[in-house]
Amino acid sequence: MTGRTPVADQPRPDDSSGVTVSGDGLAATSDVARVKPLPGWERRLPAIYLVLLAIAVAGLLGFPRVANAYNLTLALTVLLTVSLATSWNMISGFAGYTSFGHAGFFGIGSYIGALLIFNETMPWIPAMVTAGVGTSLVALLIGYPTLRLRGPYFAITMLGLSEIARIVVTAWESLTRGGLGVYLPIVRDTRPNYYAMLVLTVVAVVVSYFIGTSAFGLTLRSIRDDEVAAQAMGVHTTRYKIAAFTLSAFFPGAAGAIYARHVGFIDPPTVFAVIWSIRAIATAILGGQGTILGPIVGAVALTLVSEQVWAENPFLYQVLFGGLIVVIVLFLPGGMMELLQRRGWLPRSRRL
Amino acid sequence: MSATNRPTFAPAVDTANAPPLLSVRGVSKQFGGVKALAGVDLAVQAGRVTGVIGPNGSGKSTLFNVITGLTRADSGSIEFDGTAITRFAPDRINRLGMARTFQLTRLFGGLTAAENMVVVARGDRASAWQRADAELEFLSLTPVRDEYGDNLSYGQQKLVEFARLTMNDPKLLMLDEPFAGVNPVLEQKLLERMAAWVDEGKTILLTDHEMAIMMEICHDIFVLDYGEVIAHGTPAEVRADERVMEAYFGR
Helix, strand or coil: CCCCCCCCCCCCCCHHHCCCCCCCCCCCCCCCCCCCCCCHHHHCHHHHHHHHHHHHHHHHHHHHHHCCHHHHHHHHHHHHHHHHHHHHHHHHHHCCCCCCCHHHHHHHHHHHHHHHHHCCCCCHHHHHHHHHHHHHHHHHHHHHHHCCCCCHHHHHHHHHHHHHHHHHHHHCHHHHCHHHCEECCCCCCCHHHHHHHHHHHHHHHHHHHHHHHCHHHHHHHHHHHCHHHHHHCCCCHHHHHHHHHHHHHHHHHHHHHHHHHHHCEECHHHHCCCHHHHHHHHHHHHHCCCCCCHHHHHHHHHHHHHHHHHHHCCCHHHHHHHHHHHHHHHHCCCHHHHHHHHCCCCCCCCCC | CCHHHCCCCCCCCCCCCCCCCEEEEEEEEEECCEEEEEEEEEEECCCCEEEEECCCCCCHHHHHHHHCCCCCCCEEEEEECCEECCCCCHHHHHHCCEEECCCCCCCCCCCEHHHHHHCCCCCCHHHHHHHHHHHHHHCCCHHHCCCEHHHCCHHHHHHHHHHHHHHHCCCEEEEECCCCCCCHHHHHHHHHHHHHHHHCCCEEEEECCCHHHHHHHCCEEEEEECCEEEEEECHHHHHCCHHHHHHHHCC
């Protein structure tokens, strides 16, 4: 090939001498070097998801009719875990900023919700939404300085901030009643809490779907892969990170408020416990971080298993979470989603 | 590959006497006890190919990082296209019309070749996909359009990084050692792409150790040594400079 290469819209009869896919040292290392049009099933994926979501929601809406109190609480816990893991995945899975601070968001949301109900400021449903929004505002404030830190520095800082939040809530007795905790009116009917958690979870999953399949999500993934390159190519990385972080904080905040109403009593050690962060991380990593379905798969699997272990030995389940993170990160970084895809049980697509 | 096969690099317009597109004035940068840049002055004329050469550790990469905002200069000023960009963030500098490649390619490994390009594109999404496809076609990369960055060969990664550069139609293209570790076929491909850019009126600032190529394609050359510009001029002028020979061959 001599002289200028023809421009793209012209026919290129002499293309054979240019860079071809094999033979001249430029071959792809994988064997999939061909044009892949979006397969039919993938084009229909939004419809498939919609049907699956409708079935899941219908089943979950009808569940309280058949379930006893124990199973309903267990289902509530699964939904709570899906919310936590899905929201954690927004900032940590898609954007790669591993947060150990979701316990802090959960605690802050619990307290906002509980105090709004306790002081009879507003009915409980607006209180849940306010708790989510309030927690997002906290994330917006701390996101600007903390999201400049990368890797372990961000993770450790979030862990520290979560602890600081617990200490502030404990010390600020005039507002939070400090270590005494907050008692809420006893609610005998679990179903409203369950439905509230269901709505929150559906919203979290839908938001996660839009992040996973949108330009916004693609940008978050570019930040995860190489933030310096993204920034050098003009991506306003700070803005995207803060948006994902703020969005991510809404769900643990609102979930914390629903949890507070459900259990009827909260105090700083319970709602700010690091185990809430660990739970979100272990779940999302087990299922597959950076995927839409991973946190859901992980939540169902982990909650059901840990419930059995919990019944046998309350301490062992914390060990289980910690150990699980180590094992998965070492041997299966893509989680169950990757395992299913490797086995060929799920197609390889990033839209899952 | 003989030099006669190489595309020609004639500036589309003569801008030698116009105000420079990029001017670096007295830029210094120190890392601990190491003076990476010691008062560098450099001017890049629009529409031309400007080369920065110098031995390893002479400050070329630091200079690139300082210009693109990845590293903050200790002192000195940088002006690009009439705007003082000395303290600007990298993304803001890019949005003014400056794009760069890296010495070691930096693709988004979890994104496909086409996504690598579209993700940095500004403005209309549909047109971004079209531009990405056209550029991939131009570089004969259509077969790996939907392959993840991590799965591409080194050469393909290099080409995709080149393709990503022009998504937002920048005025100045900064190429950090584009020919390092590149085979003759790919080298030809890169040179053709660069020649087409110059044809379109784009400006190129590059650094490389391939002296034969640099002397052939650059219109202006700056020679760095220990963080200082020890010579600049046309390739012929630089080649004749005593200090350059000394810096390179220790004569």
